[in-house]
Amino acid sequence: MAYDVPQLLGMNQQQLDDLFKANAAGDIPNGEAKGTAIVAPGTRFSDDIAQIINVFGWQGKIFDAQKGVLKNKISAFGVHAIVARVYKDKSWLDDKECIVLDYSDTSFVAKRIRDEIRLIGPNFYLGKVYWNKDRLIDFCLQFEPR
Template sequence: MTAATRAQPRAAAPERILSLDRLAALSSDALRGLYARGSVPDDLTALDGRPKGRMLAVRGLEHGPAGRLLRAMARHPRFPWDGKSFFPDQADASRGINRVDLVVRRFDLFPFATRIEPSVLDGQPCVYLDYEQPGNPWFIARIRDELREVGPDLYLGPALWKRLRGGASHLLWFAVDFATPSNA
């Protein structure tokens, strides 16, 4: 080995292409395209832990002052929603709960069950987070969250409002990052 070879710095680990910050910078249309190309795990036990979460974009409010304010609030460390905790039970069904930090106290709120089923956005498989669980208020039971993996340990999904006559309205985009576990 020559002195020149020894003096060269060691190559750094490759940077993740996607992160919560990079997802938050994308438009709703770009997030939809990324979600469409995402995948579901072969086994729901892959969703295990307390990934950091981030609200990314609210449909219809992504531009202008309101959109900038919402993105800044979601990025702030004191934003109340910290993410979701996942507890794997089986390969095809599992459970979880949302983590909310209200400065003076942290809460685990709004449990959900998970399973693989077709997305209401495009009919392709997704991880469905089912809030129709005992103890959840009616308005939480009307939420439909979906997830797909869009990068290593990085899951993107729409939050939707289930309509009374079927179907759902898309409200916002969110993501959870298993590579960045929550400290909360």
């Protein structure tokens, strides 16, 4: 089944977790992805919050698969900042393989952040954000078709 952003924004937390668990890591992505934060999943506020974050905070990520790194696109100006190492490892959610976006050695600001992503459709990833080992929010990444 193909998913889109509105479907994910309409899911509750259990549905998002089940979708993440049901999919494999996929390949480490390469290139620029549009990001959408999924906050308050399954509520009427989820879409509004996502739009506000997208305009003023975070727009997505730019991956360099060959180097195993990424930069986030942040602020209303789309500044490329906050670097993470990218590699495959076990997910903290279910111990199965995922793609880890690790900020612990690359960013003072996001040192305690770890993202995990899995491929849920063509050019479309679902992610989990952790602060230390506490789950914060979900997000998705959409890459342009190649």
